[in-house]
Amino acid sequence: MAETFGERLSSQIDATGPLCVGIDPSAAVLNSWGRTDSVGDLEYASLRVVEAVAGTACAVKPQVAFFERFAAAGFAVLERVIAEARAAGLIVIGDAKRGDIVSSNEGYAAAWLEDASPLCVDALTVSPYVGLGALAPFVETARRTARGLFVLAATSNAEGRAIQGARSDSGERVETDILAGVAALNARRDGRGAVGVVIGATRAAPAFPLGELGGPVLVPGLGAQGAVPEDVARATAGCARASVLASVSRGVLLAGPDRAALAGAAARWRDAAASALL
């Protein structure tokens, strides 16, 4: 049987440490690099980050919004960034937060998780407002193609509490239901299944025992969003260590454009996260 995404991710975390670098080439980042807010400089900056963090980071996570703002031309850049990152041996997580009804999710799953697509990534972030059950096309495609998902559970932003903290008919909070639902999809306990979750580092630890999640955990919020590496450890208490990816975006990108400075920032975050997660 083919290796799952979670198994592949764990092997890579063991080899390289737990750092995921978010590629968020916003206008502010491009300007801080002395560049313009143009599709050419979007490509320059994104490829520079890939090149600089390969060998230091485990994964990169392009934030699709910053490519989508350049429409088709931005997606052409994203295709190249994904290809270069995969060629450099990085795990690529498409940070797209897609989520719709089943028939539309079939389209999104084809876009991001099928080998033949130029946007094919190792894993995709997905959003469950339409219900975890509606995400079935993502789950089925990820399993078939040995790719993965990270389902939004408890996001790093304060505004998310109103919905994620609401109580469903089960009496549990929505975020807890999502975690329990993901655990049922993985049906294993080693953190190496195909279906992961997103838990913000700035958030209180969820009520669900993460040792039973069965899939990896992506933890954004480090750096510009205010979390420190110890917050990542706290938010993921109980997880198998090689199933946790700590994600930093602006904390690395704002060290650019110098290649060595980017690599140095990535190495510092990687070492700090690895220590905190020991």
Next chain:
Amino acid sequence: MAETFGERLSSQIDATGPLCVGIDPSAAVLNSWGRTDSVGDLEYASLRVVEAVAGTACAVKPQVAFFERFAAAGFAVLERVIAEARAAGLIVIGDAKRGDIVSSNEGYAAAWLEDASPLCVDALTVSPYVGLGALAPFVETARRTARGLFVLAATSNAEGRAIQGARSDSGERVETDILAGVAALNARRDGRGAVGVVIGATRAAPAFPLGELGGPVLVPGLGAQGAVPEDVARATAGCARASVLASVSRGVLLAGPDRAALAGAAARWRDAAASALL
């Protein structure tokens, strides 16, 4: 002061009736037209629908997933579909269900709601799992550019109940909180504000008095998803009539590829929806 999106939409509904045609060029639709599942046939079918329903429908709603599955090439088609639909006098709703934290939403808002973007639409569907507050960049941009939003409140699919029906700390259901939050953003009662909502026709009427929503309501679920025009009327009881858009996708598309057949199907759905909403 510039006209709001809701004002513009109401005028157009008054003039043309309440039909929105969903452009969902899935592999199944393309095959039913005797076409291949290719980017060329995606463009052929999408432009054919625009041409056939202009003058009959009020709005078209391209489902972005079916373009995204062709990556950058699919977005180039979508750019053209949006431009042709706008040129034909149709209101264009980008059915993208985007939603992320504030900094990323700034990117998505620039992609879909700024004049300069090739993806610029009249209104965008957005997803609130990250919290209604995190959607602020969409709201601010829509107000500034006289464009609109449709925030997912109560979706047409059964799987959505678990989250949308959960009760927040206020004691209300999540979908009710979303509706109340949108009403606060519109701060008017005539259904002509910039911020609308999505309420599935297959769903029970929400507990919130829709006469106080202040913005338009997009109602998917007609046709293939099982709802009839009377369900649209029931789900939007209390709304100003010219603020309700009834959306049909496969129910029109599967009548293709013949132009007259597409136009005829659109006219039948328009008349049925208009009668039910009288």
